[in-house]
Amino acid sequence: MNILILGSGGREYSIGLAISKEKQEHNIFFMPGNGATSDLGTNINIKDYNKLALWAKENNIELTIVGPEAPLVDGVVDIFKENNLTVFGPSSAAAQLEGSKVYMKNILKKYNIPTAAFIETTNEKEAYDFIDNMTVPIVVKADGLCAGKGVIIAQSKDEAKQAASDMLSGSSFGEAGTSIVVEEFLDGYELSIFAICDGENYKVLPAAQDHKRVGNGDTGPNTGGMGAYAPTPLVNDDIYKKVEERVIKPTLDGMKKEGAPFEGVLFIGVMVVNNEPIILEYNVRFGDPECEILMPLLETPVSELFYKGATKQLDKLEIKIKDEFGVAVVMASANYPYSSSEPAEIIVDEIVDEDILNNTHISYAGVSKEDGKLFATGGRVLLCVGFGNSIKEARDRAYALCGQVHFAGKKIRTDIAYQALK
Ligand SMILES: Nc1ncnc2c1ncn2[C@@H]1O[C@H](COP(=O)(O)OP(=O)(O)O)[C@@H](O)[C@H]1O
Ligand SMILES: [Mg+2]
Numbered sequence: 001m002n003i004l005i006l007g008s009g010g011r012e013y014s015i016g017l018a019i020s021k022e023k024q025e026h027n028i029f030f031m032p033g034n035g036a037t038s039d040l041g042t043n044i045n046i047k048d049y050n051k052l053a054l055w056a057k058e059n060n061i062e063l064t065i066v067g068p069e070a071p072l073v074d075g076v077v078d079i080f081k082e083n084n085l086t087v088f089g090p091s092s093a094a095a096q097l098e099g100s101k102v103y104m105k106n107i108l109k110k111y112n113i114p115t116a117a118f119i120e121t122t123n124e125k126e127a128y129d130f131i132d133n134m135t136v137p138i139v140v141k142a143d144g145l146c147a148g149k150g151v152i153i154a155q156s157k158d159e160a161k162q163a164a165s166d167m168l169s170g171s172s173f174g175e176a177g178t179s180i181v182v183e184e185f186l187d188g189y190e191l192s193i194f195a196i197c198d199g200e201n202y203k204v205l206p207a208a209q210d211h212k213r214v215g216n217g218d219t220g221p222n223t224g225g226m227g228a229y230a231p232t233p234l235v236n237d238d239i240y241k242k243v244e245e246r247v248i249k250p251t252l253d254g255m256k257k258e259g260a261p262f263e264g265v266l267f268i269g270v271m272v273v274n275n276e277p278i279i280l281e282y283n284v285r286f287g288d289p290e291c292e293i294l295m296p297l298l299e300t301p302v303s304e305l306f307y308k309g310a311t312k313q314l315d316k317l318e319i320k321i322k323d324e325f326g327v328a329v330v331m332a333s334a335n336y337p338y339s340s341s342e343p344a345e346i347i348v349d350e351i352v353d354e355d356i357l358n359n360t361h362i363s364y365a366g367v368s369k370e371d372g373k374l375f376a377t378g379g380r381v382l383l384c385v386g387f388g389n390s391i392k393e394a395r396d397r398a399y400a401l402c403g404q405v406h407f408a409g410k411k412i413r414t415d416i417a418y419q420a421l422k
Contacts, residue, residue: 001303002060004029006076007067008037010330010365010383011288015065016040017363018295018302026303029061035374036364049076053083062086063307069145069285072264073099088310090284093260097282101150101181102143104282111254113247115279116271118183127164130182131157137185142167144176148212148222153185186280188273189419191235192228192287194294195248195268196305199261201314202248203305204240206231206297206321208290209419214337216415223337224380227416228289229327229391230297234272234419243268243277251282263309292363292383293326327394328363328385329402329416334409336379343368343375344408346382351404359394360386360401376407391420 003019003026005012013036016028020040028041031052037043046052049071056064064080066072066089075092089095096103101120108115116139119130131138138160142150150173154160160182167177194205208230214220247268255262267283267290286294295302299320308317333341346367351357363385366378376382384405386398395417402412 001062001307002027002029003303004031004056004061004064005033005067006031006064006071008032008034009067009288010363010380011286011291012067013037013040013365014292014295014363015067015302017361018298022301022303024301024303029059034364035367035369035377038369049074049079053080053085056080056085057083063088063303063310065089065306066264067285069095069098069283072284073145077264086307086310088264088306090262090264091260094255094262094264095284096260097255097262097266098284099145100143100179101141101281102179105181107251107254107258108279111250113250113279114276116183116186118181120179120181122168122179124165124168127168127180127182128161131160131164134160134182134184136160139183139185140164140167141181141183142173142177143179143181144173146173146176148224149173150176186271186273186278188271188278189234190280191232191239191270191272191277192290193235193240193243193268193270194286194290195266196309196314197252197262197264197266198309198312198314199256199263200252200312202252202266203314203317203319204244204248205294207235207240208232208287208293209234209417210287210290211413211416214413216413221337223332225287225289226330226332226413227328228287228293229325229394229417229420230290230293231325232420233391238275239272239277243270247277247279289328289330289383292328292385296361296385296387297322297324297326324387324389325391325394326385326387327391327398327417328383329398329412330380331382331384331402331405332380332411333366333376333378334411336411340379341376341409343377346374346376347406349404349406351401353400356397356400356404359388359397360384362401362405376410381407381410391417395421
């Protein structure tokens, strides 16, 4: 097939890498891709979605896969569908599940899906009254997309009110904060569960855990994610079953009733409290770094999974997952997540250990290529991904690979998957 992948991160690289390893040969295009995706296919640069759709038609693109949330919320899927192209991802209407926390919470409430008690409001007084009746900590969330920075967990009522006022006035997040959600704090452990959806049918992938904070032991500021592992032993059949029955099915039914059937990747942010899965939020695309381990864990060809997802045929697919564990360690540049760093050349040692060679790979993210050399240019530069018959084996291999990859200022967390190994 001719396949177009939208995005430029490690997530999109890992989708391309998995497709390039399939038995069937494919031509892969990335828009815009990064300095390493050009080794898997062809990078193109057409930013306007209407022009991109025309290009896709002219070049007989048979499947388009959208990585990040912004183009989904902006309606790239709608434009591709108007052009009779096959595209895997939600419409802009369905992408509101991520684009608006108010919309998402109202859907959860309307269809009786378990979530933290909340109010949504645009009014300061209403927010204050609600806060006055809560116990701390109190969670305050901006409605719109805030690149992972729009959630404040306040330790006092005053802090919660301040956060609410700063959001509502527009001073924290501009327009994205002029509606807010105030909700109760859930005390439990977090999971990422991904369902591949075609509007009616779905396939659930192994649950993963991300590591959001920059420092070991979950310290320091939030990042895009410093590492992930899957499947996590913190999930069991009971939790999967509850998530399917109480969350995925009612959401797909509900979105159909809303006139916005959900096609694409439903990323379910779950807090498990006393063995009960409570929904923190939805995202409408893969998590990055979770994608980088889930793609290689799939035995089912990724292109087939997404194609069937895009053409309402998931009921005809039996999904197969490898009986292995995956661990991904993000290698970031020195100043991440505070500021950018000088470009630095990336050197990968020749890997002689067969065990490492056969059970690891690199997923490239913030890199550029000049004169055939790779340079670290972006916050999260690359991921060292390891596989094995246990989480420990997978982790040890991922870290062994980390030791073979060099660039000035490289920074990693050394405790990825600690939750599963304690
Ligand atoms: N109600 C809550 N109780 C406890 N922790 C929460 C709650 N809501 C969010 N969080 C924490 O804040 C993080 C970010 O919140 P989330 O709703 O996922 O927003 P976003 O990913 O858009 O920033 C979550 O991953 C979780 O760790
Ligand atoms: Mg989140």
